[in-house]
Amino acid sequence: MPVDVLLGLQWGDEGKGKVVDVIASDYEVVARFQGGPNAGHTIVFDGTKYVLHLIPSGIFAENVTCIIGNGVVIDPVTLKREIETLESSGKEIKSKLMISRRAHLILPTHKMLDAASEKSKGDQKIGSTLRGIGPTYMDKTGRNGLRVGDVEEPDFQELLDTLVQKHLHLLEGLYGEKPEIDAALAEFMEAVAYLRTLPLANTEAYLHEVLARGGNVLAEGAQGTLLDIEFGSYPFVTSSNTTSAGACVGLGVSPREIRKVFGIFKAYATRVGSGPFPTELLGDTGNALREMGGEYGATTGRPRRCGWLDLPLLRYAINLSGVTDLIMTKADVLSSMEEIPVATAYVHRGETTQVVPYRVEHDTTPVLENFKGWMSDITAARKPEDIPGDLKNYISMIEAYLNTPVTYLSVGPDREQIIDLS
Numbered sequence: 001m002p003v004d005v006l007l008g009l010q011w012g013d014e015g016k017g018k019v020v021d022v023i024a025s026d027y028e029v030v031a032r033f034q035g036g037p038n039a040g041h042t043i044v045f046d047g048t049k050y051v052l053h054l055i056p057s058g059i060f061a062e063n064v065t066c067i068i069g070n071g072v073v074i075d076p077v078t079l080k081r082e083i084e085t086l087e088s089s090g091k092e093i094k095s096k097l098m099i100s101r102r103a104h105l106i107l108p109t110h111k112m113l114d115a116a117s118e119k120s121k122g123d124q125k126i127g128s129t130l131r132g133i134g135p136t137y138m139d140k141t142g143r144n145g146l147r148v149g150d151v152e153e154p155d156f157q158e159l160l161d162t163l164v165q166k167h168l169h170l171l172e173g174l175y176g177e178k179p180e181i182d183a184a185l186a187e188f189m190e191a192v193a194y195l196r197t198l199p200l201a202n203t204e205a206y207l208h209e210v211l212a213r214g215g216n217v218l219a220e221g222a223q224g225t226l227l228d229i230e231f232g233s234y235p236f237v238t239s240s241n242t243t244s245a246g247a248c249v250g251l252g253v254s255p256r257e258i259r260k261v262f263g264i265f266k267a268y269a270t271r272v273g274s275g276p277f278p279t280e281l282l283g284d285t286g287n288a289l290r291e292m293g294g295e296y297g298a299t300t301g302r303p304r305r306c307g308w309l310d311l312p313l314l315r316y317a318i319n320l321s322g323v324t325d326l327i328m329t330k331a332d333v334l335s336s337m338e339e340i341p342v343a344t345a346y347v348h349r350g351e352t353t354q355v356v357p358y359r360v361e362h363d364t365t366p367v368l369e370n371f372k373g374w375m376s377d378i379t380a381a382r383k384p385e386d387i388p389g390d391l392k393n394y395i396s397m398i399e400a401y402l403n404t405p406v407t408y409l410s411v412g413p414d415r416e417q418i419i420d421l422s
Contacts, residue, residue, distance in 0.1 A: 001216040002259030003251075005244045008224030009317040011271040013297070013304060014264040015329035017041025019408065020057035020220050021415050028215040029207065030058025031067035033250030034240040035222030036106060036136070037078040038129040040297060045415040050086070054079050056220050059086070059096060067203050070102035071240060071250020073136040074148060075111075076191035083198075099195075100203040101149030102252075107160070108184035109167035110135040116175040125274055129300050137239035139163070148200055151192050204252025211257060219247040225263075225317035233360065236275025244321035263323035263404075265314055267331045267394075268340075270304040272297050276361035279307035279343045279368070293333040308368065310343040311401050316356045318404055325422075326402065329410035331391060332379050332417075340394065341368040344401065371397060379412040384421055395421075 004027070008014040021043045024030050037053040043060065044050075052059070054074060056066040068074065083093050110132030117135070118128045128134060139145035146163060150156050164185070171177045207217060221242055226232050228242040240246060244261045248254065268289060271277045281289065286306045289295070295304035317323070334340055343366035348357045357364055374388040381387055387395075387409070395406050407422040 001211060001214045003211070003217045003219055003247065003253050003257045004260040004262065005219045005221070005247045005258060005321070006262040006264065007221030007242060007244065007247075007321060009226075009263040009265040009314055009323070009326075010224045010269055011226045011275075011277075012222075012224035013040075013270055013272065013295075014224060014266055015042075015327075015410055016221065016264050017043050017052060017057040018329070018410065018413065018415060019262070019264055019327055019418070020218065021045070021060060022408075022418055024058030024061035024064050024218065026216075027058070027064060027218040029065045029067060029210055029217045030056045030061070031069050031203070031207070031217060031219055031251050032056045032072050033069045033219050033221060033247045034071040034242060035238065036073035036131060036133045037075050038131045038133050038238070039222035040300075041222070042413070043415065044413045048089070049413075050089075053082055055082055055086070055093065055097065058218065058220070059093060060091065064096065066097050067207070067251075068097070068099045068103060069203060069251040070100040071246060072100070073104045073106050073133055073140070074099070075106040075132065076195045077187055078106075078131075080191045080194045094198060098199050098201045098203055098206065099148055101147060101152075101200050102202075102204070103148045104136055104140045105146045105148060105150070106132040106136045107146070107163065107167070108181060108188050109164050109171070109179075110139070112171060112177070112179050112181075113167055116171060116177055120175060128273075134239045135167075148195070151196055152200065156192075207251060207253055211253070217251075217253070219251060219253075221246065225320060226313060228320070231320055233275045236273065244323075258322075260325055261321050261323045262325045262327055262407075263318055263321065264327045264329060266309075266329050267334050268293075268309050269307045270295050271307075272300070272302050272304050276359070276364075277305055277307055278313075278346065278360050278364055278366045279310050279341075280305050281307050289333065292336070293330055308341045308343060308366075309398075310366065311398070312343065312346060312354050312356055314398075315354070315402050318402055323404055325407040326399070326404050327408040327410070328395065328398070328406050331394075331409060332377075332411045335374060335377055337373040338375060339370045340373050341370050342397075343367065344369050379417060381411050381419060382416075384419060387419065
C-alpha cells in the first residue's frame with residue numbers, strides 16, 4: 001500500500017492539523033516528516049481545542065501509530081510538556097507514538113543562537129519563531145548535531161558538552177553574549193531523561209515493514225510550500241523541505257511509494273513574519289479579515305498578515321509537489337463579502353505573466369479579478385448540496401485555473417465542519 005502526503009500550499013497555517021485529524025483513521029500510520037516545534041497544528045472537537053507542535057495530528061485517531069520522523073527537529077522540553085498536557089486531559093499518547101532515532105535534538109543554546117541572530121538583523125528580521133529550528137538544521141547539515149539516538153549512547157554527555165561549548169563560543173564571538181545556561185541545561189537534561197522512556201525506533205525500517213505488508217501511511221507536513229528552503233520566498237523561509245520531496249527524505253521512504261498528494265490552502269491567504277506577500281491587504285479590509293478568521297499564530301500568537309487568494313502561487317506550489325487533491329479551508333470566513341478579489345496573474349517589470357517571478361517583492365503587482373461572494377452562513381453545511389451556488393462557482397474557477405480537483409471543503413474549525421466533495 002502507498003504513502004499519501006498532506007502538506008500546505010501557502011505560507012503555513014492552512015489548517016493541516018484539522019484535516020489530518022479528519023482523515024487519519026483511514027491510515028495505519030501518520031508521520032511528521034519535517035519542521036519542529038515551530039509548527040502549531042490546531043484541532044477542535046467536543047468543544048475543546050488542542051494545539052500540537054511536535055506530535056502528529058493523527059494522535060487522536062483510534063488504532064493509528066504516530067511517528068515523529070527523522071526529518072523533524074525535536075526540543076525534548078517542548079515534547080515532554082506537550083505529552084504531559086495531552087495526558088492530563090485524558091488522552092493516551094505514549095503507546096501510540098514512535099520517535100525516530102535519526103531526528104535531531106534542539107538544545108537550549110540553539111534557541112539562544114536563534115534569538116541572538118534574529119536580534120542582530122534589526123529591520124531585516126526573517127520572522128523566526130525563536131524555537132531554535134534554524135540553528136539545529138545548521139548543525140545537522142554541518143555534521144555537528146546531536147540526534148535522538150545519541151541519548152541512548154554512553155558518550156552522550158561528552159557529545160552534548162562539546163556542542164554546547166561550540167555554541168557558547170559562537171554566542172560570545174559573533175553576538176557578544178555570555179548567557180547563563182545552567183537552569184536551561186538542567187531542564188533539558190530532565191527532558192532527555194523523559195525522552196529515554198519514550199518509544200525510540202529506527203522508524204524508516206518500521207515504515208518499510210508497514211508498506212511491505214500492505215499498510216498505508218499518511219505523511220504530515222508542517223509550515224507551507226512557500227516557506228520551503230529551496231523554493232520558498234528565500235531568505236524568508238523555514239529551514240527544511242516542505243514539499244512532497246521532503247516526505248521521502250524526512251521519513252526514509254521511496255518516491256515510488258507516494259500515491260496521493262493532498263494540498264491544503266485557505267480561501268484567501270495569510271503569512272506570519274517578514275517576507276513578500278503580493279496580495280497583502282494593509283488597511284481595514286485586511287484587519288477585518290484577520291479578526292473574522294482568528295488569524296493569530298497557534299505557536300507564537302503573532303497576528304497574521306492577510307490578503308487575497310493568489311492563484312499563480314498556488315499553481316507553482318501544486319507543480320512543486322505533484323498535488324493530486326486540493327483541500328480548501330476557511331471558506332466560511334469570506335461569507336460576508338459581496339465580492340472576492342483573486343490574483344490571476346502579475347505585472348512584473350512592465351509585463352503581464354502567470355509565472356511566479358524569482359523575487360516577487362521587486363516590481364510585482366498582482367492582477368486581481370473579482371468574483372461574486374456567497375453571502376450566506378455555511379458553517380452548518382455538511383453535504384455538497386448544502387454549498388451555495390456562488391461558492392460552487394468560486395471552487396469551479398479555482399479548479400479550472402489549477403487543473404486540480406478540490407476534494408474537501410472546510411467550513412469551520414471543528415473536525416465535523418468539513419465536506420467531502422470527491
